[in-house]
Amino acid sequence: MEFAETLLAHTHASWTRVKAGESGDLVYRREDGLAYAKIASSARSADLAGERDRLLWLQGKGIACPEVIDWKEVEEGACLEMTATPGIPAVDLDGDALLKAWPSMVRQLKALHELPADRCPFDRSLSLMFARAADVVSRNAVNPDFLPPEDEDKPVRELLERVERDLPLRLDQEAIDKVLCHGDACMPNFMVDPHSLQCTGLIDLGRVGTADRYVDLSLMIANAEESWATPEQGERALSILFETMEIKKPDRERLAFYLRLDPLTWG
Structure with missing residues (x-):
């Protein structure tokens, strides 16, 4: 996904690609290890937005899970930035x-x-x-x-x-x-x-x-x-x-x- 760098550029941080998920989404780790970003193609953007919405809904409900930091969407796809879960x-x-x-x-x-x-x-x-x-x-x-x-x-x-x-x-x-x-x-x-x-x-x-x-x-x-x-x-x-x-x-x-x-x- 060539547009990944464009989606991550607005964060003004350095990112390292760590894997591609089973869904085909790309996963990046921020240089300080405190955040991850998932990047999906336009065909997968709705599913990634669904994960974003679920994380937002779970906040404050006593479940240890990532918190949403930012969401960025362009014509080619979308990027979900979230906190890293330690361990x-x-x-x-x-x-x-x-x-x-x-x-x-x-x-x-x-x-x-x-x-x-x-x-x-x-x-x-x-x-x-x-x-x-x-x-x-x-x-x-x-x-x-x-x-x-x-x-x-x-x-x-x-x-x-x-x-x-x-x-x-x-x-x-x-x-x-x-x-x-x-x-x-x-x-x-x-x-x-x-x-x-x-x-x-x-x-x-x-x-x-x-x-x-x-x-x-x-x-x-x-x-x-x-x-x-x-x-x-x-x-x-x-x-x-x-x-x-x-x-x-x-x-x-x-x-x-x-x-x-x-x-x-x-x-």
């Missing part, structure tokens, strides 16, 4: 360190879930996400890298139909267990102090909205599985998660359903 992504921790950080990570997610869902203006409901998945599949835009190995060789329409068969039951469950979800509660989006191993906040909040709490639980569990050195670590993490979330009888099929849906919604 390192939980994905960078080994199994032992992650297990120590895990309780604080779960508490941070629970704090988000406990905000009044009926006051949230952002919708991430199952009907909306299924419609999004149907659109992605119709455009043949599913990213195969997001699919589990057992699904990589299956036709994407077959994967969508598998989700659709379970839709009525999951819609009923969502109706009685809807909370304010992160929407992408994977390990790179939990920041952790590497010394105290306490969660310092949540990042990448562009999918925040009301949804079944299992949306977040499924991604958090599945994404952490690669980090556990032993089965015992994984079992302990599950116990902490469900105890903290006050879920006495975890619904494994419900977890599996949202893992089947999520890869179809990116594209």
Whole structure:
């Protein structure tokens, strides 16, 4: 994105490109390390504006997350400048360190879930996400890298139909267990102090909205599985998660359903 330098020039600071997100947005870190900037093309500007609006709405609600510093939009795209959340992504921790950080990570997610869902203006409901998945599949835009190995060789329409068969039951469950979800509660989006191993906040909040709490639980569990050195670590993490979330009888099929849906919604 050649216009990135133009969007960053008005900040009068030096920026270093650190990565491109899964969405294709570019991410830059300010020279003092206290701020980041996301830059999206014009095709992605509306989604980036959605992340901006969610961050603004979350301010003052007790959730540790980036604060919006500035917003700049031009014909070619947009730039969201926000404060940096201290620490390192939980994905960078080994199994032992992650297990120590895990309780604080779960508490941070629970704090988000406990905000009044009926006051949230952002919708991430199952009907909306299924419609999004149907659109992605119709455009043949599913990213195969997001699919589990057992699904990589299956036709994407077959994967969508598998989700659709379970839709009525999951819609009923969502109706009685809807909370304010992160929407992408994977390990790179939990920041952790590497010394105290306490969660310092949540990042990448562009999918925040009301949804079944299992949306977040499924991604958090599945994404952490690669980090556990032993089965015992994984079992302990599950116990902490469900105890903290006050879920006495975890619904494994419900977890599996949202893992089947999520890869179809990116594209």
